[in-house]
Amino acid sequence: MGDALHARGPLLCVVGARPNYMKMAPLVRAFAARSDLPTAMLVHTGQHYDVAMNEKLFADLELPAPDLNLQVGSGTHAVQTAEVMRRFEPVVDELAPSCVVVVGDVNSTLACSLVASKKGIPIVHVEAGLRSFDRDMPEEINRLLTDQMADLLYTTERAAADNLAREGIPRERIQFVGNVMIDSLLRHSARAVPPLETLARAGIAPGVFNAQGDFGIVTLHRPSNVDQSLALSQALGIVRDVAERLPLIWPIHPRTRGNIELFGLSSLLTGARIVLLEPQGYLETLGLLAKARLVLTDSGGIQEETTALAVPCLTMRDNTERPVTIEQGTNTLVGRDRKRILACVDEVLATGGKRGRVPELWDGRAAERIALHLSGWLRDRATRQAEARA
Numbered sequence: 404m405g406d407a408l409h410a411r412g413p414l415l416c417v418v419g420a421r422p423n424y425m426k427m428a429p430l431v432r433a434f435a436a437r438s439d440l441p442t443a444m445l446v447h448t449g450q451h452y453d454v455a456m457n458e459k460l461f462a463d464l465e466l467p468a469p470d471l472n473l474q475v476g477s478g479t480h481a482v483q484t485a486e487v488m489r490r491f492e493p494v495v496d497e498l499a500p501s502c503v504v505v506v507g508d509v510n511s512t513l514a515c516s517l518v519a520s521k522k523g524i525p526i527v528h529v530e531a532g533l534r535s536f537d538r539d540m541p542e543e544i545n546r547l548l549t550d551q552m553a554d555l556l557y558t559t560e561r562a563a564a565d566n567l568a569r570e571g572i573p574r575e576r577i578q579f580v581g582n583v584m585i586d587s588l589l590r591h592s593a594r595a596v597p598p599l600e601t602l603a604r605a606g607i608a609p610g611v612f613n614a615q616g617d618f619g620i621v622t623l624h625r626p627s628n629v630d631q632s633l634a635l636s637q638a639l640g641i642v643r644d645v646a647e648r649l650p651l652i653w654p655i656h657p658r659t660r661g662n663i664e665l666f667g668l669s670s671l672l673t674g675a676r677i678v679l680l681e682p683q684g685y686l687e688t689l690g691l692l693a694k695a696r697l698v699l700t701d702s703g704g705i706q707e708e709t710t711a712l713a714v715p716c717l718t719m720r721d722n723t724e725r726p727v728t729i730e731q732g733t734n735t736l737v738g739r740d741r742k743r744i745l746a747c748v749d750e751v752l753a754t755g756g757k758r759g760r761v762p763e764l765w766d767g768r769a770a771e772r773i774a775l776h777l778s779g780w781l782r783d784r785a786t787r788q789a790e791a792r793a
């Protein structure tokens with residue numbers, strides 16, 4: 404397959420799991436708005452497949468239905484990654500894309516990058532250069548390897564370029580553009596669903612709140628917190644203690660719900676002021692986050708969304724790949740340190756907690772910047788290739 408064809412083929416945009424959708428939606432929109440870019444095609448690997456983790460989010464984000472769904476489903480990391488690769492390769496062969504656009508750090512991000520890399524197709528990584536420096540996290544391995552293969556690395560915060568430089572990535576491949584996830588947040592904030600409506604839809608009476616109508620949000624799904632019985636029971640004990648100070652709403656990830664049952668820990672949640680919900684849509688989640696007194700999470704994206712919303716975030720991890728949320732935003736790392744977490748909760752309830760500012764270029768226009776830059780890059784590349792052939 405010739406390079407000239409590559410230069411004209413579609414922009415092959417890959418999503419696999421929930422945190423990819425809010426990053427890809429503004430990109431697909433910004434690509435479509437530029438007539439000097441090839442058509443964008445959306446491929447869903449099928450890593451996430453539950454309706455609650457998919458269709459509703461696509462609709463909320465105004466993300467068009469995928470052109471292709473590879474339906475890989477769950478599996479061990481090796482099986483999932485290999486299966487994405489096996490199914491993505493013929494797609495790349497058939498479509499001869501101009502480039503493959505991947506976002507974030509999930510297994511699908513790495514798998515599709517590997518396929519593109521072996522085929523000599525340019526890889527565009529959006530949200531490049533984030534590092535937790537914790538190689539026990541599957542996402543850290545996905546980030547490191549994807550960035551090694553990527554031709555264009557678009558970053559969300561300044562520290563990312565330093566991380567990439569340390570790993571030998573040439574500076575000219577790196578562009579600081581801001582945060583596409585915040586593009587989605589700003590675009591859809593006005594449509595956020597009020598928390599009472601979300602609870603009512605789930606059949607829950609508003610009486611669960613305290614007199615001021617205050618509540619906190621919990622989300623936990625990282626293997627380090629939920630895959631081992633001891634860690635999960637510690638985490639549930641902490642959540643229970645926090646709920647004595649502030650009623651909590653917890654939209655629970657299927658992996659976490661499954662493990663609570665598997666390890667026989669459901670009793671830790673009974674009787675506490677904790678409302679468990681199914682995974683929520685994007686507009687429901689935005690509404691819940693925006694109105695929360697505080698958020699207790701181990702998510703990557705929510706650390707950034709709470710910073711953009713100026714809501715205090717206690718991150719139940721020992722590290723973060725998103726240091727700007729600590730340095731400038733409302734985020735605090737608390738691990739599974741019960742005493743520290745309760746002290747932080749008390750402080751938030753007494754004083755409102757950490758006051759941050761919105762980081763540089765988290766202004767709702769990151770995807771536009773990427774589309775503009777990518778269009779110039781593809782044009783220059785096509786020119787270079789034409790010159791090389793002449």
Ligand code: UD1
Pocket residue numbers: 420421422450451452453456477478508509510511541542624656657658661703
């Ligand atoms: C994945 C990402 C993680 C991201 C998270 C957001 C990797 C390595 N991890 O983790 O970075 O923060 O998505 O949700 O890519 N399951 C369902 N329905 C689904 C999907 C998953 O029930 O639609 C259950 C299955 O039991 C599955 C388990 O969740 O085995 C884990 O799913 P998987 O896609 O492997 O990883 P996540 O934990 O969702």
